[in-house]
Amino acid sequence: MDLQALRAQINQLDETILSAFAQRMTICRQVGVYKKENHMPVFQKDREDQVIQRIRDMAPPDMSQSAAALFAAIMDISKCYQQQVLADASWMPSFQQVKTLSCARAGCQGTRGSNSETALRMLFPGAEAKFYATFGDVCKAVGSGEIDFGILPIQNTTTGTVIPTYELLHQQVGYIAATVNLEIRHCLAIRKDMDPAKLTTVCSHPQALQQCSGFLRESGLEQLSYSNTATAARFVAQSPLPYAAVCSPRCAEQYGLRILRPDIADAMENVTKFICFSKECLIPEQADTISIIAELPNRAGSLSRMLNKFAANGLDLQKLESRPVADGSFDVRFYLDFSGNVLDPRVNALLADLAGSLSEFRFLGNHQTLG
Numbered sequence: 001m002d003l004q005a006l007r008a009q010i011n012q013l014d015e016t017i018l019s020a021f022a023q024r025m026t027i028c029r030q031v032g033v034y035k036k037e038n039h040m041p042v043f044q045k046d047r048e049d050q051v052i053q054r055i056r057d058m059a060p061p062d063m064s065q066s067a068a069a070l071f072a073a074i075m076d077i078s079k080c081y082q083q084q085v086l087a088d089a090s091w092m093p094s095f096q097q098v099k100t101l102s103c104a105r106a107g108c109q110g111t112r113g114s115n116s117e118t119a120l121r122m123l124f125p126g127a128e129a130k131f132y133a134t135f136g137d138v139c140k141a142v143g144s145g146e147i148d149f150g151i152l153p154i155q156n157t158t159t160g161t162v163i164p165t166y167e168l169l170h171q172q173v174g175y176i177a178a179t180v181n182l183e184i185r186h187c188l189a190i191r192k193d194m195d196p197a198k199l200t201t202v203c204s205h206p207q208a209l210q211q212c213s214g215f216l217r218e219s220g221l222e223q224l225s226y227s228n229t230a231t232a233a234r235f236v237a238q239s240p241l242p243y244a245a246v247c248s249p250r251c252a253e254q255y256g257l258r259i260l261r262p263d264i265a266d267a268m269e270n271v272t273k274f275i276c277f278s279k280e281c282l283i284p285e286q287a288d289t290i291s292i293i294a295e296l297p298n299r300a301g302s303l304s305r306m307l308n309k310f311a312a313n314g315l316d317l318q319k320l321e322s323r324p325v326a327d328g329s330f331d332v333r334f335y336l337d338f339s340g341n342v343l344d345p346r347v348n349a350l351l352a353d354l355a356g357s358l359s360e361f362r363f364l365g366n367h368q369t370l371g
């Protein structure tokens with residue numbers, strides 16, 4: 001068999017397919033114009049079911065499944081193409097485009113000296129900082145207008161996702177306007193008059209304890225969870241107990257503690273990303289990342305079909321997180337971050353398509369990394 005000759009045949013067929021594809025897209029564009037004039041949604045499930053059934057019936061039996069997948073992909077491309085014609089942004093909440101984020105009061109969880117406070121100061125050096133007991137309380141304060149922005153950790157390079165923040169994002173806490181990446185340094189800190197030999201226990205936020213698990217395992221110290229690294233440091237500073245805290249060097253200094261061991265984290269590079277969110281949707285002019293929630297039907301290929309739409313529009317996916325829907329099924333909800341700005345027509349087309357075809361679609365913000 002002659003490989004060159006076979007490839008020449010493939011090339012010819014590709015030309016035929018490409019020409020038919022371009023013709024099909026041109027007609028789909030006309031369908032898009034018709035839908036715009038007649039106020040029809042782009043996605044027509046019944047028609048798609050008919051198209052797929054017809055293809056399955058016509059395809060050679062051993063290719064019925066792959067032909068159906070190919071035509072599902074073609075229709076997904078066609079819908080995004082039509083969305084560009086419609087240029088409908090009704091999926092988008094009302095938003096304000098801003099040059100910079102101005103903030104009088106911002107809030108975070110914990111107390112002074114926490115990493116969250118450092119993130120807050122990086123974002124808004126001149127703002128009044130307010131502290132709350134829980135992540136949920138930060139969200140409530142944003143909702144009531146007590147603070148302009150809430151700051152919550154969302155991801156760490158060592159321990160991964162901060163799950164409670166994702167749960168709150170689903171409960172409509174507002175819109176992400178910015179993120180900031182903070183290099184985290186953990187030290188073991190004790191009271192200045194404490195004899196290190198007498199230490200029995202170490203306290204900190206569970207994520208901090210986890211990020212230092214290697215050192216702490218070796219140390220043999222008992223571990224105690226605290227709501228925050230700074231609350232743990234404050235407790236150690238005020239308590240007569242033989243306890244140490246895992247906190248930042250800045251926090252140890254703030255509470256008058258002695259650094260017994262610096263840099264005890266397992267990973268040399270340890271960075272936490274914080275989100276900054278507000279009640280109203282604010283989009284900085286330089287916003288370059290979009291966050292959304294997408295709930296997909298539990299059907300073969302539904303995730304790959306959605307991801308293909310990003311690829312077909314040349315949009316770079318940065319993060320895909322799945323969390324349970326928590327309804328007794330094993331269904332999951334996806335949280336996606338991808339590069340783009342909502343004012344880009346391609347981005348609008350993709351988001352309009354997702355909003356029109358998913359069982360749950362939520363826009364979480366178009367943000368920028370600051371600091």
Ligand SMILES: C=C(O[C@@H]1C=C(C(=O)O)C=C[C@H]1O)C(=O)O
Binds near residue numbers: 031042045047075
């Ligand atoms: C082209 C249309 O729009 C969409 C795309 C389809 C396709 O590419 O075949 C089918 C149904 C619609 O979801 C249409 O409505 O006919």
